[in-house]
Amino acid sequence: MENKNLIIIAVAIVLIVVVVGVVLTTGVLNKADDRTTTSFSNSFMEGAFTGDVKLVKNASDYMQSYEDSQHSITYNISTVDNSTALMDIYYVQGVTNPEHRSFNGNDWNIYFSQAIQGNDTNNKLNIIICQSQGEKQGYLIYMIIDSKTDLNVSSNVFGEPYKSYVEPLLKSITLKESSNVPAINDQFGLSESDFAKQMDLVHQYKSGNTSVLQGS
Secondary structure (H helix, E strand, O other): OHHHHHHHHHHHHHHHHHOOOOOOOOOOOOOOOOOOEEEEEOOOEEEEEEOOOEEEEEEEOOEEEEEEOOOOEEEEEEEEOOHHHHHHHHHHOOOOOOEEEEEOOEEEEEEEEEEEEOOEEEEEEEEEEEEEEOOOOEEEEEEEEOOOOOOOOOOOOOOHHHHHHHHHHHHHOEEOOOOOOOOHHHHOOOOHHHHHHHHHHHHHHHOOOHHHHOOO
């Protein structure tokens, strides 16, 4: 049962990465003026996006989605008590080997990944995940780039999306401590003890015991 639960967690995490219900724009795309910035501020983070970016979903005080329709980019930002545990779970799905950067006294782990939008194999999403864990809470930024983007998305992970959009964003970020931060175990509908058991399996997997993922 524990092995099966771990698999369920690994599959369910995709929903958090993409964020259910966010619809990407399919209109005509034009190159934005890179000097344009859009400021944002919430209870846990403030900064500025490159380009004309709109708030499209305010799920709670601790999760928001923003959209740059001109470039078919969605930004999902959130906070949780233990973002490191979340990235350990992503490891099971192959999201590994982050780059490490520091801006404004904040240490960031930066991951590059890809996903398929729904069942459309022609719509490959490029995803840049930025994660920072503070003393009391963790912070997450997902830049999701639709296949219709006019950005130069290449095999070079530090290409245009990172240099022109992610790095300026991280340089602008001020992280805030907030109260009643969501617990990571609650995000998966698990008690603290059940989540701890699952994380033990994740850590075993990271240590090389891949057999923990085999269903019984």
